[in-house]
Amino acid sequence: xxxxxxxxxxxxxxxxxxxxxxxxxxxxxxxxxxxxxxxxxxxxxxxxxxxxxxxxxxxxxxxxxxxxxxxxxxxxxxxxxxxxxxxxxxxxxxxxxxxxxxxxxxxxxxxxxxxxxxxxxxxxxxxxxxxxxxxxxxxxxxxxxxxxxxxxxxxxxxxxxxxxxxxxxxxxxxxxxxxxxxxxxxxxxxxxxxxxxxxxxxxxxxxxxxxxxxxxxxxxxxxxxxxxxxxxxxxxxxxxxxxxxxxxxxxxxxxxxxxxxxxxxxxxxxxxxxxxxxxxxxxxxxxxxxxxxxxxxxxxxxxxxxxxxxxxxxxxxxxxxxxxxxxxxxxxxxxxxxxxxxxxxxxxxxxxxxxxxxxxxxxxxxxxxxxxxxx
Amino acid sequence: xxxxxxxxxxxxxxxxxxxxxxxxxxxxxxxxxxxxxxxxxxxxxxxxxxxxxxxxxxxxxxxxxxxxxxxxxxxxxxxxxxxxxxxxxxxxxxxxxxxxxxxxxxxxxxxxxxxxxxxxxxxxxxxxxxxxxxxxxxxxxxxxxxxxxxxxxxxxxxxxxxxxxxxxxxxxxxxxxxxxxxxxxxxxxxxxxxxxxxxxxxxxxxxxxxxxxxxxxxxxxxxxxxxxxxxxxxxxxxxxxxxxxxxxxxxxxxxxxxxxxxxxxxxxxxxxxxxxxxxxxxxxxxxxxxxxxxxxxxxxxxxxxxxxxxxxxxxxxxxxxxxxxxxxxxxxxxxxxxxxxxxxxxxxxxxxxxxxxxxxxxxxxxxxxxxxxxx
Numbered sequence: 001x002x003x004x005x006x007x008x009x010x011x012x013x014x015x016x017x018x019x020x021x022x023x024x025x026x027x028x029x030x031x032x033x034x035x036x037x038x039x040x041x042x043x044x045x046x047x048x049x050x051x052x053x054x055x056x057x058x059x060x061x062x063x064x065x066x067x068x069x070x071x072x073x074x075x076x077x078x079x080x081x082x083x084x085x086x087x088x089x090x091x092x093x094x095x096x097x098x099x100x101x102x103x104x105x106x107x108x109x110x111x112x113x114x115x116x117x118x119x120x121x122x123x124x125x126x127x128x129x130x131x132x133x134x135x136x137x138x139x140x141x142x143x144x145x146x147x148x149x150x151x152x153x154x155x156x157x158x159x160x161x162x163x164x165x166x167x168x169x170x171x172x173x174x175x176x177x178x179x180x181x182x183x184x185x186x187x188x189x190x191x192x193x194x195x196x197x198x199x200x201x202x203x204x205x206x207x208x209x210x211x212x213x214x215x216x217x218x219x220x221x222x223x224x225x226x227x228x229x230x231x232x233x234x235x236x237x238x239x240x241x242x243x244x245x246x247x248x249x250x251x252x253x254x255x256x257x258x259x260x261x262x263x264x265x266x267x268x269x270x271x272x273x274x275x276x277x278x279x280x281x282x283x284x285x286x287x288x289x290x291x292x293x294x295x296x297x298x299x300x301x302x303x304x305x306x307x308x309x310x311x312x313x314x315x316x317x318x319x320x321x322x323x324x325x326x327x328x329x330x331x332x333x334x335x336x337x338x339x340x341x342x343x344x345x346x347x348x349x350x351x352x353x354x355x356x357x358x359x360x361x362x363x364x365x366x367x368x369x370x371x372x373x374x375x
Numbered sequence: 376x377x378x379x380x381x382x383x384x385x386x387x388x389x390x391x392x393x394x395x396x397x398x399x400x401x402x403x404x405x406x407x408x409x410x411x412x413x414x415x416x417x418x419x420x421x422x423x424x425x426x427x428x429x430x431x432x433x434x435x436x437x438x439x440x441x442x443x444x445x446x447x448x449x450x451x452x453x454x455x456x457x458x459x460x461x462x463x464x465x466x467x468x469x470x471x472x473x474x475x476x477x478x479x480x481x482x483x484x485x486x487x488x489x490x491x492x493x494x495x496x497x498x499x500x501x502x503x504x505x506x507x508x509x510x511x512x513x514x515x516x517x518x519x520x521x522x523x524x525x526x527x528x529x530x531x532x533x534x535x536x537x538x539x540x541x542x543x544x545x546x547x548x549x550x551x552x553x554x555x556x557x558x559x560x561x562x563x564x565x566x567x568x569x570x571x572x573x574x575x576x577x578x579x580x581x582x583x584x585x586x587x588x589x590x591x592x593x594x595x596x597x598x599x600x601x602x603x604x605x606x607x608x609x610x611x612x613x614x615x616x617x618x619x620x621x622x623x624x625x626x627x628x629x630x631x632x633x634x635x636x637x638x639x640x641x642x643x644x645x646x647x648x649x650x651x652x653x654x655x656x657x658x659x660x661x662x663x664x665x666x667x668x669x670x671x672x673x674x675x676x677x678x679x680x681x682x683x684x685x686x687x688x689x690x691x692x693x694x695x696x697x698x699x700x701x702x703x704x705x706x707x708x709x710x711x712x713x714x715x716x717x718x719x720x721x722x723x724x725x726x727x728x729x730x731x732x733x734x735x736x737x738x739x740x741x742x743x744x745x746x747x748x749x750x
Contacts, residue, residue: 007440007464009750041693063694065382083694084638084648087712089382108639111711138644139695146643172692263459264483268521269513273459279727280750283658317547318416318723319438319458320514336486337462348693352654353727355749374730375384375655 001365008261009280011354017255039234042348046074047369061232070372087115108132119161130168135193137172144197166210174217183221195227217248240347241287257341274321284346297342376740383636384655386729392630414609417723421449422744436607445747462490472499483507494536505543510568512547519572541585549592558596570602592623615722616662632716649696659721672717
């Protein structure tokens with residue numbers, strides 16, 4: 001099927017770029033001497049999980065229990081659920097463990113540790129847990145040098161419900177970098193903080209075999225990962241304008257786009273209207289925080305994916321995207337019914353509004369892959 | 376089921392508030408002497424469509440062809456698809472008409488009109504079309520006094536494929552108002568522009584029976600709707616912080632909220648972490664453009680829905696919401712595992728990430744209603 005025949009808006013995935021991005025990250029992990037545990041929070045697709053882990057163990061990261069359940073149902077048997085566990089989600093996670101999935105949860109507080117420790121071990125054995133470490137992002141996690149690190153570990157291992165498998169960190173502040181040089185420095189903060197936390201835990205008597213780090217910018221820019229056992233980048237599969245703007249990828253690495261149709265010309269206001277708005281593109285404007293002209297995305301030729309006349313989606317309503325244009329020639333270039341593609345600010349958020357990917361190779365739609373949204 | 380037993384994040388709908396909002400808008404339409412054709416782009420739920428049209432004809436507005444198909448499958452037989460039609464969507468719309476649905480499409484340009492006019496009439500008869508009018512919003516539509524108005528109407532009625540049923544406008548600029556007084560002025564712009572366009576079309580020989588206006592702020596504030604036949608508000612069903620901030624509703628009218636759990640305490644950064652982030656809440660910050668402290672939403676008590684200690688979701692990552700707090704007492708008030716509810720900036724965008732509503736009456740979950748997302 002010709003991609004121009006798709007009903008719009010539609011979420012397109014460039015197969016060639018996806019495969020190149022996946023291969024490049026596998027090579028990064030290999031050359032750094034760590035395992036790759038891709039984060040599927042961006043792709044949320046069993047098909048992409050298989051491609052991303054090809055040639056290695058089917059070990060992944062997820063951001064919701066629903067993703068864990070979905071990927072387990074699709075045969076993935078080694079999952080890290082990388083968002084702090086709440087006591088009332090332990091049951092769903094334990095149910096997966098009981099079905100043979102190695103599911104690791106994370107916590108960063110004594111309350112979470114206590115709930116895990118108090119869990120009644122099932123036949124599958126105790127729950128497996130990683131301690132979340134804050135290596136500079138300031139989101140979640142205990143500091144590597146804090147008393148809390150040892151206190152949480154001690155509380156976790158008091159009972160018989162849980163075992164401490166290691167530490168996990170996410171250097172989310174790497175998204176604030178503006179160069180590979182800066183990303184390398186953050187990667188070293190991420191590595192050294194995680195390793196220091198693991199060493200302190202080992203000195204206190206915990207085995208702590210896993211040291212898990214990960215974000216796409218630090219995965220791209222890390223110079224060495226001594227002491228780390230695995231990394232968990234996610235958005236590298238698709239990349240986006242935010243990653244291209246901070247420099248972790250090139251514009252031609254962006255594999256995700258939204259196909260849209262021109263639905264009108266507002267000549268008195270000076271813009272073209274698209275049928276991709278706040279829902280199809282999302283209201284994420286992360287790249288526009290650095291380059292305001294980007295707005296809600298770059299307008300590209302529907303077939304070549306090359307930038308189209310410097311057009312951007314300047315504003316959005318629920319189902320409308322507004323693209324300011326200069327004059328008659330622009331309207332003639334994009335008549336009502338014409339199709340364009342929009343490169344998104346933030347692939348994870350844009351993709352989440354769509355139920356599936358139309359996978360394209362050149363002008364051809366070659367496959368349709370599902371996604372698991374919601375919770 | 377107790378709402379505190381729900382897995383989080385979850386989208387909650389207060390039944391009492393919903394019913395009160397629906398009744399109030401029916402009374403507004405009655406007192407203004409117009410039909411109510413509620414816009415289901417916010418609710419996207421067949422159950423809510425039935426409640427919203429109770430006591431009158433099942434006539435609704437939708438924002439996607441998929442919504443039209445979903446509501447038609449649930450028995451709704453009178454639908455306006457209020458986003459400019461593209462030539463390649465006419466087939467899906469016509470298929471609904473062939474199944475007995477009165478489906479009206481809109482256009483504002485000669486290209487759209489030409490495609491509709493060229494349609495081969497089916498047994499169901501010609502396609503039914505409304506001309507979109509720009510009454511000040513500057514999004515889509517021809518101006519009431521423009522030559523384009525008559526040119527598009529003439530082109531539409533040249534062939535046998537389509538009939539012109541009237542005009543439609545949406546005063547989206549009413550969202551920029553800051554008082555009921557301003558909304559009343561915009562409502563009069565919306566009314567007078569739509570009526571003027573209809574009168575010019577009638578003078579040119581078009582029957583133009585329908586004059587359709589609508590936005591929640593103008594529906595709430597209109598003083599008279601002389602010459603208008605129907606109104607199409609949507610977000611009034613749920614309201615949200617944006618509507619409360621501009622003054623089209625009170626805070627206690629907001630029927631939609633997101634139930635979230637506390638997943639961690641970052642004492643060194645000074646915030647509580649919730650499991651409702653960019654996906655569960657959306658990245659819409661419309662109310663925060665007026666009151667920046669709102670951020671991504673108001674944190675409320677999970678049971679009373681009263682504001683909680685002035686807390687707001689200050690920043691979001693994909694599955695994390697960060698709520699700055701002052702000190703130990705706040706962490707003790709909200710231990711890990713505690714539940715809160717977040718009032719959203721913009722109900723239409725927040726609801727779109729969720730597959731269903733958990734409908735609550737007091738502390739009790741009384742029903743689960745589905746939603747139709749996507750395209």
